[in-house]
Amino acid sequence: MRYWIALSLCLPLFGLELSLQSGKEEGEKFSILHLRHTAPFVCQATNNEFGETRRVDCRFSTAPKQSLSPIDNGLLSVSASSTPKGYTITIIPKSKMMLVPEMFDLSKESQTYQSDVKKARHWNVVGYTKTLPLMNLSTPSALSINFPVKVQKNVPPYVGGLDLKGNPIKIRRVQDVTDYMEMKKAYAANDYHKVIDRAKNTLQEYPNTVFKNELILYQIRSYHQLGEYEKLLELSKKFLREYSADTSVAEVLAYTANAYSKIGQILDADYFFDRLFDEQIDSPFAAQGMIFKAEQSESSGDLKKAMMFYQKALASTSDMAVASKAAFKLAQLEMLEGNTKKSAEYIDKIATVNPNYFSEVYDHAMEIADAFVNRKDPKTAARITEALLNNTDKKLDKHQLLLKNLGMQLAKAGKRNEALKRFNEYLETYKYGEFVEEIRRAKDGLFFEEGDNNTTKEIKKYNDLIERYGNDSVGRKALYKKAQLLLKEKKYKEILDIESDLYRLDSAEYPETNAIISKSAIGLEKVHLKEGKCTEAMKLQKMYKIKLLPEWDEALFNCxxxxxxxxxxxxxxxxxxxxxxxxxxxxxxxxxxxxxxxxxxxxxxxxxxxxxxxxxxxxxxxxxxxxxxxxxxxxxxxxxxxxxxxxxxxxxxxxxNAFKDIERYTQMVSLGLKRKDEALTQTYARKVMVLQERTKTYTQSPYIEFTLAESYQNLGKDGDALKVLRALNARKMTNEKRSRQQYLIGAIEQKLGNKRQAREAFNASIKADQNSAWGKLAKDALALF
CATH class of the missing domain: 1.25.40.10 (Tetratricopeptide repeat domain)
Structure with missing residues (x-):
């Protein structure tokens, strides 16, 4: 049994209508508040931790001239307030409440569907006690499809697309579009066999599909991923032949070169590598090709050449995945060559920018981490292990191995507190773990190593003694001990901050004072040099007259x-x-x-x-x-x-073709002008124009075009000069330069006997800047017609 009581409040000046209706369903009261406005507005629900709506705020950009009095009908409480940003209506439930937008006008639209919207012209707020009235809601399945509900009653007539004669246009089947989209989804899901099957079927069913190049490309990509290189080569030849202007040519060249390399046809591989590097060097896949080329060189035993190509890939790519792979391979090769420090530099780059990459090469990462430990560089090993640990689920068996290794590596690196933290974490997480006894022995050993004092506590103790005893024997000794400890901890700046106090110590009683200050100055300068703080480093160099070993000459020179x-x-x-x-x-x-x-x-x-x-x-x-x-x-x-x-x-x-040299080419143009060498002038002017066009950067225009045009005219090539000048039509120029360009065009057209074109150009010159010298020359030229 249902009954309704309607209460309506209208605010026409505001364009807002509120309507509150109440009723009963199965003996349970409910209320529905309708909010309608002429323009879409925002209603936002605030839920508690149980997902229940406890508040709804509807916001408007302007406030009404008449205020809304509070409404309370036992289920909903409605109030309004003005804010600096507009006007807000707030609804609070006495029990339960649900916010529902109305998005469809069934008199105009034939389909409805569930829609999650932020703004609407009509919102409903339903207040109820226990059960939501008038409808039953169920939680949708993640695999369900949101089919539209068709409303057939009073559906207005619909006519599809018409041609120019008013006849209906017949639409072709679009199954190839569907197949294409499914193929892309399969590729994203790494289902490469499905990609190949779907692409082949689509090409067979729709041989003239507009997606033909994409269907072939995705097969090539899939064969690359599957390592089926013979099949890849069959398709890549076809792709490169039929789609030579496609944007994916660089990618196909890279895969083709790699495929030939993998099957041992090195000459063919090098041909496609050369094409990739010569024709597509600006493509991101050029760097990927360098990785493939490096792998080829590595397989043949030419490690030097392999390193060169890995370094080129690393220097030229902005793709994090490619850069990470190149850096990791370089780290492996440097380690193989015995260059532990250089290898660590590459590892640090990966750990800083893309630490998750280590998980992609888990086994190799574990091997190189062990190598760093054996080479007395546990710090770098710890960076690798920590990255692997952070990307490993605790439920996996390898998590406890990584946690154990990290603790051991930190301990060997002298990071006692960090090692202790990891050991405790292991013992708390794996009380009956495989490495419990080993961890406990290592943890106990930390407390018997030299320098096991807490530095922070020791420094605080020395500071307390210095403050309490000042310049007497106890205070002086505390100052000296503090300086020794700071030097041991490489806190060089803190030592130099107390330099004047240290100089007051008796050198006979504390003979290492000067050495501490000197070592601190040297140490701090090295830190500054490593960090690229050149101003600070050179200041220390001058102040303390520091002489470093030749290994620092490069850094000193650069600074x-x-x-x-x-x-x-x-x-x-x-x-x-x-x-x-x-x-x-x-x-x-x-x-x-x-x-x-x-x-x-x-x-x-x-x-x-x-x-x-x-x-x-x-x-x-x-x-x-x-x-x-x-x-x-x-x-x-x-x-x-x-x-x-x-x-x-x-x-x-x-x-x-390096754009960096464009100004040097421009200087060659100037040299050509100075020498009245038209060939020199034209050669480098054309180079400048080609570089500008390739990079879409016109730093030398219009000077270079004016110069080239003049040179052409000097040789009687008026047609070429005219072509160069007209190319400036697409460039932005000052009014004075535009006036000059049009005048020069007019002069050439006049010389060629093209009076109409000449007149048009002279008028354009005047229009561009009638007060410029070129505009005035154009006026004089027009007077001759």
Missing amino acids: ALKTTQYENAKKIAQRHLKSKSIQERQVWLLRMVKTQFGLGDYKGAIKGGNELITLLAAEKNPPLNDIYRTMFDAAQRVGDGEGMIRHIKSIEASYP
Whole structure:
């Protein structure tokens, strides 16, 4: 039995209508509050920890002119308040409550479905005691489908798409779309066999489908994942032949090269690697190809070449997965070569940026962690193990092995407190674990190692003694002990902060005082050098006249250069110029040249650069080819045109199509103008234009186009000049430059006898900037018509 009592409140000025209805169902009272507005608004429910709605807030951007009086009908309590952001109506239940939006107008729409919306024009708030009235709700299954409910009564007529003659358009079946989407889902789920089957079936059923290239591509990807290289090659040849302009060509080239490599056809593999690196070097898959190439070299035993390609991949990619793989492989190879420190640097990069990668290569990660422990670097081993532990479920057996290993590695690294924390964690988590006895012995051993005092407590104790006894014997000894402990803990800055107090100590009574200060200054400078804090490092260098071992020369040189202390940098470089190692001399010669260039000693830079170029001819060192850029710049500074020409060719050979050199190419254009060498001018002007177009960066426009056009005109190539000038139509320019461009176009058109085009160009020049010299020239030109 149901009965209704309706109470309505309208606020027409606000565009809001409230309607409160009450009734009974099966003897249980309920109320329904309707909130309607002319514009969609937000109603937000606040639930308690049991999922019950305890409050609903409906917010409006403006407040009504008449206020809403509180309403309370025993089931719902309605109140309103103004806020700085608008107007809020709040509904509080006396028992239970549910918020329901109304999104569909059944007089206009033929289908409804369950919709989770944030805004609506009509909201219902149902207040009840125990059972939700008028409807039964059930929790939807995660696998269920939200079918729309069709409302057939009074459905308005519908006509589909019509052609230009008013006839219905026949729509083709779209099963190939469905198959394509299912194939992509299968690939995302790593079901590669299903991907291949679905792609083959779709191509057989719909040979002319628009997804043909994608269907072939996904098969290639799946065969790559499955390691079925022969089948991959059958499809990749077809793809590269039929879809040579597809955006996925780089990816297919990488997989093709790898497939040939895996089946032992190295010449074919190298052909496709060369294509990938020459044609698609800017693609992310170029770096992936470098990984494949490195693996090929590694398999053939050429570890040096493998490392080179891994390093190239690491330097060129922004893909975290590719970078992580390259860094890990480099870490393995450096460890194999005995370079533990270099290997640790790569491991630290992975641990910092993508620690989860270690779990992807779990077995290899465990092996290299053991190798670090054996090489007396438990700290790096702990970084690997901690990353593996953080990504391992506690329910897995390997979790307790990782936890045990981490504790042992931290203990060997001297991190007693961290090791103790891990040992306790193991004993609490695995009371009857496999390694309990081993952990207990290791934990007990921590307390018998040297330096087992708590540093923080020891420092606090010394500070208390210094404060209490001041400058008497006890205070002085506490200060000295504190300095020794701080030095042991490598807290160099804290020692230098109390330097003046330490100098007041009697050197006969405390003979190591000066050594503590000196070691602290050296230690802090090394820290600054490692962290790249060059200003601080060079300040300490000067203040304490520190002399570091030659192994720090590179860092000192870089900091001297960075802080423009070129004289210091020059002194450091000079110490290495007579090295017996050609490679070392090459590196330091380059640094010396850069220093001389920074000092403005361009002739000295050129002399040193020529010596380095001679050494590079005897022993190649591609990373040092940057010397050609410095030599070019130095030649340009001293006006040596021949030198500029000689070095720009070396730059082109070492760094083909590098946008970094665009200004140098522009300088070659200027040299061509100065020498009235049209060939030189045109060669490098065109290079600049190609680079700009490839990168969509037009830093040298419109100067370069004006110059090239003028050069063409000097040789009577008016058509070429006109083409270059018209290319500027797509560029943004100042009004004065636009006026110049249009005037030049008009002048050429006039010369060619094209009066109408000339007149149009001159008018455009005047329109662009009538007050410029070019606009005025255009006016004069028009007067001649």
